Amino acid sequence: MRIPRWLRWRSHDDLDEEIRTHLQYEIENNLSRGMTPEDARSAALRTFGNATRVQERVREGDPLAVAGSVVQDLQHSLRLWSKNPGFAIAAVVAIGLGIGVNAAIFTVANAVLLKPLAYEANGHFVYVQGAEAGCELPCDTARSYPDFLDFRAEAKSFDALVAYAFAAVNLSDTREAPERYRAMKVTANAFSTFGQQPKLGRDFTTADERVGAAPVALLTYTLWETRYGRDASIIGKAIRVDDVPTVVIGVLGPKMQFRVPLDLWLPLVPSGQWQKRDHRGLMMLGRLAQGATLQSARSEMTTISRRLEKEYSAADKGLGISVLEGRDYFNRRIRTVLVGLWIAVGLVLLVACANVANLLLGRAVARAREISIRVALGAGRWRIVRQLLVESITLSTAGGFLGWLLAIWGVRAFDIAVAGTGKPAWVDFSMDYTVFAYLSAISIGAGIAFGLVPALRLSKVDVHATLKDGGHAASGGSRGRFLSGLLVAGQMATAVTLLVGTVLVVRTLLTLYSSEIGVKTAGVLTMSVSLPDTTYSRPDDRLNFYDQLQTRIRALPGVEAVSLASSLPGHEGMSFAYEVEGSPAKDSGANRDVRGLIVAPGYFHTMGAETLAGREFTGADSLAGMPAVIVNRSFAAQYWPGLEAVGRRLRLIEGGAQQPWLTVVGVAPDIWQNETIRREFQPLIYLPYGQRPLGGMSVMARTRVPPATLAQALRLEVKQLDEHLTVYALRTLDADIELHDWAIRVFGSMFAIFAVIATVLASVGLYAVVAGAVNQRLHEIGVRIALGATSRDIVVSVLAQGMRQVAIGLVVGLLAAFGLIRALRSLLAGTFRPDAATFLIVALLLIMAGLVACAIPARRATHVDPLVALRLD
Amino acid sequence: MTGPKDNDRIQLLQGTLDLLILQTLVFGPCHGHGIATNIQSTSGEVLLIDHGSLYPALQRLEKAGLIASEWGISDKNRRARFYKLTRLGRSRLTAEAGKWEKMVRAVARILRTEGQEA
Numbered sequence: 001m002r003i004p005r006w007l008r009w010r011s012h013d014d015l016d017e018e019i020r021t022h023l024q025y026e027i028e029n030n031l032s033r034g035m036t037p038e039d040a041r042s043a044a045l046r047t048f049g050n051a052t053r054v055q056e057r058v059r060e061g062d063p064l065a066v067a068g069s070v071v072q073d074l075q076h077s078l079r080l081w082s083k084n085p086g087f088a089i090a091a092v093v094a095i096g097l098g099i100g101v102n103a104a105i106f107t108v109a110n111a112v113l114l115k116p117l118a119y120e121a122n123g124h125f126v127y128v129q130g131a132e133a134g135c136e137l138p139c140d141t142a143r144s145y146p147d148f149l150d151f152r153a154e155a156k157s158f159d160a161l162v163a164y165a166f167a168a169v170n171l172s173d174t175r176e177a178p179e180r181y182r183a184m185k186v187t188a189n190a191f192s193t194f195g196q197q198p199k200l201g202r203d204f205t206t207a208d209e210r211v212g213a214a215p216v217a218l219l220t221y222t223l224w225e226t227r228y229g230r231d232a233s234i235i236g237k238a239i240r241v242d243d244v245p246t247v248v249i250g251v252l253g254p255k256m257q258f259r260v261p262l263d264l265w266l267p268l269v270p271s272g273q274w275q276k277r278d279h280r281g282l283m284m285l286g287r288l289a290q291g292a293t294l295q296s297a298r299s300e301m302t303t304i305s306r307r308l309e310k311e312y313s314a315a316d317k318g319l320g321i322s323v324l325e326g327r328d329y330f331n332r333r334i335r336t337v338l339v340g341l342w343i344a345v346g347l348v349l350l351v352a353c354a355n356v357a358n359l360l361l362g363r364a365v366a367r368a369r370e371i372s373i374r375v376a377l378g379a380g381r382w383r384i385v386r387q388l389l390v391e392s393i394t395l396s397t398a399g400g401f402l403g404w405l406l407a408i409w410g411v412r413a414f415d416i417a418v419a420g421t422g423k424p425a426w427v428d429f430s431m432d433y434t435v436f437a438y439l440s441a442i443s444i445g446a447g448i449a450f451g452l453v454p455a456l457r458l459s460k461v462d463v464h465a466t467l468k469d470g471g472h473a474a475s476g477g478s479r480g481r482f483l484s485g486l487l488v489a490g491q492m493a494t495a496v497t498l499l500v501g502t503v504l505v506v507r508t509l510l511t512l513y514s515s516e517i518g519v520k521t522a523g524v525l526t527m528s529v530s531l532p533d534t535t536y537s538r539p540d541d542r543l544n545f546y547d548q549l550q551t552r553i554r555a556l557p558g559v560e561a562v563s564l565a566s567s568l569p570g571h572e573g574m575s576f577a578y579e580v581e582g583s584p585a586k587d588s589g590a591n592r593d594v595r596g597l598i599v600a601p602g603y604f605h606t607m608g609a610e611t612l613a614g615r616e617f618t619g620a621d622s623l624a625g626m627p628a629v630i631v632n633r634s635f636a637a638q639y640w641p642g643l644e645a646v647g648r649r650l651r652l653i654e655g656g657a658q659q660p661w662l663t664v665v666g667v668a669p670d671i672w673q674n675e676t677i678r679r680e681f682q683p684l685i686y687l688p689y690g691q692r693p694l695g696g697m698s699v700m701a702r703t704r705v706p707p708a709t710l711a712q713a714l715r716l717e718v719k720q721l722d723e724h725l726t727v728y729a730l731r732t733l734d735a736d737i738e739l740h741d742w743a744i745r746v747f748g749s750m751f752a753i754f755a756v757i758a759t760v761l762a763s764v765g766l767y768a769v770v771a772g773a774v775n776q777r778l779h780e781i782g783v784r785i786a787l788g789a790t791s792r793d794i795v796v797s798v799l800a801q802g803m804r805q806v807a808i809g810l811v812v813g814l815l816a817a818f819g820l821i822r823a824l825r826s827l828l829a830g831t832f833r834p835d836a837a838t839f840l841i842v843a844l845l846l847i848m849a850g851l852v853a854c855a856i857p858a859r860r861a862t863h864v865d866p867l868v869a870l871r872l873d
Numbered sequence: 874m875t876g877p878k879d880n881d882r883i884q885l886l887q888g889t890l891d892l893l894i895l896q897t898l899v900f901g902p903c904h905g906h907g908i909a910t911n912i913q914s915t916s917g918e919v920l921l922i923d924h925g926s927l928y929p930a931l932q933r934l935e936k937a938g939l940i941a942s943e944w945g946i947s948d949k950n951r952r953a954r955f956y957k958l959t960r961l962g963r964s965r966l967t968a969e970a971g972k973w974e975k976m977v978r979a980v981a982r983i984l985r986t987e988g989q990e991a
Contacts, residue, residue: 015928025949
């Protein structure tokens with residue numbers, strides 16, 4: 001490819017001709033002074049100096065000409081690599097792997113953390129919520145509606161403040177079976193603040209949020225599409241939301257996505273509970289006013305919050321305020337994981353770069369001759385470095401292309417792996433310009449990273465020595481060996497760091513899977529039902545419904561036992577303030593809270609977790625019976641260690657008032673009941689459903705047949721009792737627990753994949769270096785064999801050389817990993833505890849990989865024929 | 874492509890060579906070889922210039938707009954690129970020549986002063 005003539009400041013031919021003319025004149029001058037034609041010519045050339053260099057210098061001053069010569073370099077390197085396909089493919093694969101994993105993780109991070117949502121583009125939005133005093137972040141809490149009104153009236157930092165509350169609702173209509181949907185209640189100013197008008201129908205108005213207004217709803221585009229088949233006639237029709245007839249007033253556009261998945265929006269009508277200042281249930285979203293910043297908004301809101309705390313101390317005592325950017329508010333947990341993954345893939349790319357750098361150093365012998373000829377012909381050092389860099393960037397760009405393909409595939413695999421785990425609808429894994437820019441940057445960056453050291457080294461080649469001995473000087477020097485040894489040790493160290501991280505994750509995973517949940521999860525089918533307050537307002541209605549439902553399910557063939565619980569194992573229980581008889585409140589003033597569940601008779605039996613002492617709840621634990629409670633082993637151990645727990649009493653404190661004493665009737669085994677990935681047991685209390693009949697309960701059935709086969713039967717039983725009711729979360733208990741662990745499973749396997757890639761790359765790098773060293777030592781090895789060295793001696797000497805680098809890498813890597821874990825301790829939140837076993841496993845893994853990498857060259861070394869080797873030089 | 878030492882030398886030569894080229898072109902358009910021989914002979918063969926370094930200098934001057942060039946036919950009936958002074962080049966030459974003389978006088982005075990004290 002040539003630069004068109006008209007584009008150039010001066011064409012190469014022009015300059016050539018000019019220089020030719022110049023020399024011609026000089027030769028003629030010299031001739032006229034009486035020189036012989038030969039002398040005239042050489043004198044002219046001498047006077048002129050290095051013509052090639054002149055041309056290069058002229059061209060260097062001309063950007064387009066520089067571009068032209070870079071194109072030449074490019075052509076040169078393409079020719080070079082196509083002549084050495086094996087080398088080029090090895091380098092491209094290594095670098096492609098490194099870039100691929102980076103691009104894939106960046107695509108995910110970009111989708112989750114960087115891409116703004118449509119509404120967030122309509123100004124600077126910050127998220128406002130309450131904060132418990134004396135609690136480390138994150139511990140958000142909601143604020144009350146009266147508090148919100150005060151904030152909205154007083155805060156000058158926002159030109160609009162929106163309040164919102166999540167609600168799960170049952171939706172029924174004449175079209176399809178009732179279903180449970182995710183709804184958001186918002187103040188009527190929400191969509192105008194977001195700059196998002198409904199696609200069809202109208203927006204909420206202030207009339208819609210007045211107490212007593214006719215209930216209305218806006219559908220999200222997704223719900224309109226999936227449930228109503230994009231039927232525009234739904235607007236103006238009434239549907240039932242939690243059994244309340246509600247008119248659909250409009251449909252939002254597909255771009256109106258909130259940071260959490262939603263199906264419909266309802267106006268926030270401040271009736272009943274909402275009027276109370278101690279009814280905390282609202283989050284806020286503010287658009288900053290002109291000139292306001294996150295800091296100014298934060299300090300203003302804090303001031304207002306302090307005043308409210310003083311003025312309404314009964315309701316707002318100990319309640320602070322937190323103002324956060326959206327990315328800090330919504331993505332805290334996932335961000336930790338993504339940052340971890342980002343570090344991991346960064347390390348993989350580092351290993352890949354070191355690997356290719358080493359391959360390039362290994363080629364120094366072959367290149368040194370060519371380079372020294374170029375230097376001898378007048379190429380400057382920068383010119384050589386540039387050419388070598390263009391070569392390595394050509395490689396890394398090809399690697400980048402391969403990486404791009406790998407990333408597309410990887411992201412698709414990730415998308416499938418996280419499907420059905422509640423991935424928010426707004427997360428869109430498509431690659432945009434940001435990803436493309438990142439991909440290009442790391443491709444070129446990697447090329448420079450792995451190409452610079454070999455290029456600088458080669459450009460300093462000693463022309464005379466190299467041309468004399470055929471290039472051995474360029475690579476054989478102790479500096480060259482030191483450099484490549486350093487690179488290998490570095491790769492090993494990086495791989496070790498990654499391996500330690502991975503082994504930690506995998507071991508945590510195994511511990512999780514093998515750890516006791518406290519119940520027998522196999523053979524249990526679960527579903528959730530929520531009874532609307534409107535049609536099941538009286539406790540008896542709810543008791544009645546669930547009694548009938550349990551009886552019906554128990555009668556199904558294949559069902560062994562049935563019960564109810566307010567939440568399933570692995571889910572957070574409710575929170576109760578309480579006091580124990582005879583045990584003074586340790587920190588008086590603040591209420592002590594304990595997690596608790598409401599369960600029906602036979603719960604522990606159904607779950608395969610028989611009580612340790614006392615009894616289960618029975619039908620007698622009803623509103624008419626004695627107030628009863630069951631505590632778990634941890635609770636009993638906390639208050640009555642080594643003593644009989646049954647028969648002791650505790651009471652709840654609700655709405656600031658002490659409730660009647662509850663008598664402990666049984667001690668249950670510990671059951672895992674929290675949302676974190678750590679399976680820890682905490683003190684729990686269980687209250688009888690007969691005395692606290694809730695509307696929303698989980699139903700569980702232990703079956704003799706595969707539980708999933710009864711799913712339709714369970715759904716049918718609910719429908720026959722009440723056709724407006726919604727059944728949700730209908731799945732086996734095993735599947736429910738699986739859903740919990742998806743994150744650690746997916747991310748754990750990602751870490752494992754990255755660590756394996758890094759280890760393989762590092763081992764291949766070690767292999768290449770040891771094999772190269774054996775090649776250079778053939779002569780010496782031949783001499784040793786001739787002098788009577790045994791195969792064992794040779795193997796030991798080769799292994800010793802390779803394993804020294806493994807050992808250095810191991811020590812440095814283990815230290816680095818230890819440091820990294822210490823640094824990340826706060827992020828890991830105690831989930832991963834490094835121990836000696838982890839480090840031992842990693843050391844063994846790496847030593848094995850190192851031995852395999854050295855074994856092949858070592859074997860080869862023992863097969864050296866001394867006669868052949870001695871004749872080599 | 875040049876090391877630091879090389880660079881220093883060129884810097885020193887550069888300004889001088891540029892000035893000499895501009896001065897040579899005052900007498901009319903000239904081609905590269907003509908400029909080189911002219912400088913050499915005018916200086917009484919004291920200044921030996923590396924003919925090769927002329928071309929990067931010419932390109933630099935042309936880019937700075939101090940000279941312009943076009944292909945023409947030389948006295949020996951050969952195609953050659955002729956360089957001529959632009960108006961900007963002429964005024965730059967006046968300024969630079971003034972500075973140069975001032976500097977030469979100053980340096981000479983210092984050298985002489987030093988000699989007296991010694």
